[in-house]
Each structure stands twice: as structure tokens, then as C-alpha cells.
Amino acid sequence: MKLKNVLIVYGSFLGSTKEISSRMKTTLENRNYIVDLKSADEKVPNLSRYDLIIIGSAIHGGLPHPAVLNFVKSNLDTLKKKRTAVFIVCMTIASTKADKKEAAMHYPHKVAAGFRPESTAVFAGTARDGGWFGNLVGELMLGVKPGDYRDWKKIESWTVSLVK
Numbered sequence: 001m002k003l004k005n006v007l008i009v010y011g012s013f014l015g016s017t018k019e020i021s022s023r024m025k026t027t028l029e030n031r032n033y034i035v036d037l038k039s040a041d042e043k044v045p046n047l048s049r050y051d052l053i054i055i056g057s058a059i060h061g062g063l064p065h066p067a068v069l070n071f072v073k074s075n076l077d078t079l080k081k082k083r084t085a086v087f088i089v090c091m092t093i094a095s096t097k098a099d100k101k102e103a104a105m106h107y108p109h110k111v112a113a114g115f116r117p118e119s120t121a122v123f124a125g126t127a128r129d130g131g132w133f134g135n136l137v138g139e140l141m142l143g144v145k146p147g148d149y150r151d152w153k154k155i156e157s158w159t160v161s162l163v164k
């Protein structure tokens with residue numbers, strides 16, 4: 001059966017993951033896929049009608065968005081049977097510190113607990129200006145300076161790779 005109906009479910013604290021999810025929807029719609037975009041705390045009736053479910057989460061304090069974790073927990077049986085993909089939006093993937101960057105590579109496993117996505121990705125998000133003190137702490141502790149680190153080309157090419 002040809003893949004046609006796609007669901008993108010996202011958990012975003014401050015909006016950058018939501019914008020990435022939105023770009024993914026447009027990218028797929030431009031290729032004639034039918035795409036539903038939902039925040040993880042919205043009700044999604046009848047998951048079984050989707051051929052591919054893409055789950056995206058921002059990270060705060062080392063953890064995925066709680067609504068994403070709830071979505072996974074509540075729909076685990078279906079997710080086990082479906083084609084799935086998971087992406088993460090965080091800052092430490094762009095860190096100058098090797099240990100922080102390496103730790104970020106493991107974030108997808110925190111979402112994909114109990115099911116096996118066919119693809120995972122970790123994208124850099126947006127580090128907001130935290131004032132001089134916040135920025136200094138961010139740079140010293142996390143190895144990240146404020147800025148929008150989203151790489152739209154990378155995001156689009158991963159999205160397209162899912163439907164090839």
C-alpha cells in the first residue's frame with residue numbers, strides 16, 4: 001500500500017518545535033501527502049488511519065515534553081504496529097562541548113520508549129536571549145550561545161527521507 005496519510009504530533013514549550021512541525025507538514029503537502037498536524041495534548045481520533053506517524057518533542061531539563069510522553073504512553077499499542085519516526089528539538093546538539101552533544105543524541109530514545117521508529121533525528125532549536133547572566137550560564141554550562149540554530153534544509157531533507 002502506498003503511504004498517503006501522515007500525522008505529525010508535536011510537543012513544544014516555546015514554539016520552535018511547533019514551527020518545525022508546521023514546515024514538515026508543508027514539505028509533505030507539497031509532495032501530495034495528506035498531513036494532519038496536532039499538538040500532543042490535542043485529542044487524535046483514530047490513529048489507525050495514518051500510514052506514518054511523526055512524533056516531535058522539544059527538550060527541557062533533559063526531558064521530552066510531558067504531553068508527548070503521555071501521547072506515547074496512551075497509544076503505545078498502535079505505535080508498535082505503525083510506521084513511525086521521532087524527532088527532537090534541543091540546544092545541546094549544537095553545543096561546543098562534546099559530552100553535551102553526545103548526550104543529545106540519546107534524546108530520541110526518551111520518546112521512543114516501547115516502540116521502534118524507522119528513523120530518528122535531533123535538530124538544533126532556538127536558544128533565547130536569557131540576559132547577560134543567563135547567557136553566560138548557558139555558554140559555560142551547556143556550550144551554547146543564544147540564537148536560532150534551526151537548519152531548515154536539514155529538517156526538510158529528513159522529512160522527505162521518511163516518505164521515500
Ligand SMILES: Cc1cc2nc3c(=O)[nH]c(=O)nc-3n(C[C@H](O)[C@H](O)[C@H](O)COP(=O)(O)O)c2cc1C
Nearest residue numbers: 012013014015016017058061062090091092125126
Ligand atoms: C527552561 C529550558 C530548559 C532547557 N533544557 C534543555 C536541555 O536540557 N537540553 C537541551 O539540549 N536543550 C534544552 N533547552 C533548549 C530547548 O530545547 C530549545 O530552546 C528548543 O528550541 C525548545 O523548543 P520549543 O521552542 O518548541 O519549546 C532548554 C530551554 C529552556 C528554555
